[in-house]
Amino acid sequence: MDIAIAARRESAGSSMQGGFGLSQGSGGRCKDLRPLRRHSQSLLKQLAVGVQAVMGEQNCSASLVSSGTIDLCWLSYSRAVANGLLGHFYDTFLVHPQIRDRFAGTTAATQHEALRHGLSSMLKFVEGDRMGCECLKRIRKSHSRAGLGVDPALYPLWSDSLFRALRRCDPLYDPQTEKAWRTVTELGLECLRSGY
Numbered sequence: 001m002d003i004a005i006a007a008r009r010e011s012a013g014s015s016m017q018g019g020f021g022l023s024q025g026s027g028g029r030c031k032d033l034r035p036l037r038r039h040s041q042s043l044l045k046q047l048a049v050g051v052q053a054v055m056g057e058q059n060c061s062a063s064l065v066s067s068g069t070i071d072l073c074w075l076s077y078s079r080a081v082a083n084g085l086l087g088h089f090y091d092t093f094l095v096h097p098q099i100r101d102r103f104a105g106t107t108a109a110t111q112h113e114a115l116r117h118g119l120s121s122m123l124k125f126v127e128g129d130r131m132g133c134e135c136l137k138r139i140r141k142s143h144s145r146a147g148l149g150v151d152p153a154l155y156p157l158w159s160d161s162l163f164r165a166l167r168r169c170d171p172l173y174d175p176q177t178e179k180a181w182r183t184v185t186e187l188g189l190e191c192l193r194s195g196y
């Protein structure tokens, strides 16, 4: 069976609390860092319009990206999680005092589950999966001013930690994979920002 399909099936079978089902290994090959291209303002505006349309009450099932983009991300996600993505992400993310304070009193298991669930919700949201869309809407609410109050100005710290961890933990990471992840995470983060 195609690994992307297997990963999706496994993911689709997990509940909002459930696991993705991949165990973490140790190590992971390092790749050279490449300079990241920033999205232009006009592209970000287009993304915002797309997210608003999809997050509307009537439409929670439109795919926002091509199947090629989403497949690249699911495959990369599977490889990276198996190589310790979750731990490596928090090694960088929690270095920032303003982030560390937010997670004081939480266990590594809780943190890992939040990232695993957050990423799989983002991926399912952009591919037009109704449950993924509902999960991301719930996360948008929990991170809003009225909830955890996560200021959108902090999201670049989240992205930087994610991309460092992906480069380190996905042995097949390349510019095409990076571009796919950029597209998906911009859409997901735009969704969270729009609910702040």
Ligand code: HEM
Pocket: 099, 102, 103, 106, 110, 113, 114, 115, 117, 118, 119, 122, 138, 139, 142, 143, 148, 150, 154, 155, 157, 158, 188, 189, 192
């Ligand atoms: C700088 C950015 C972020 C900060 C500071 C932050 C902070 C937090 C905090 C403090 C918690 C509660 C932990 C606990 O007490 O159990 C949490 C939970 C969670 N976060 Fe974030 N978060 C950020 C970004 C994100 C993003 C981008 C996503 C989605 C991809 C996400 C998904 C989740 C999920 C799924 C949970 C579990 C609780 C829930 O479902 O609402 N977070 N986050």
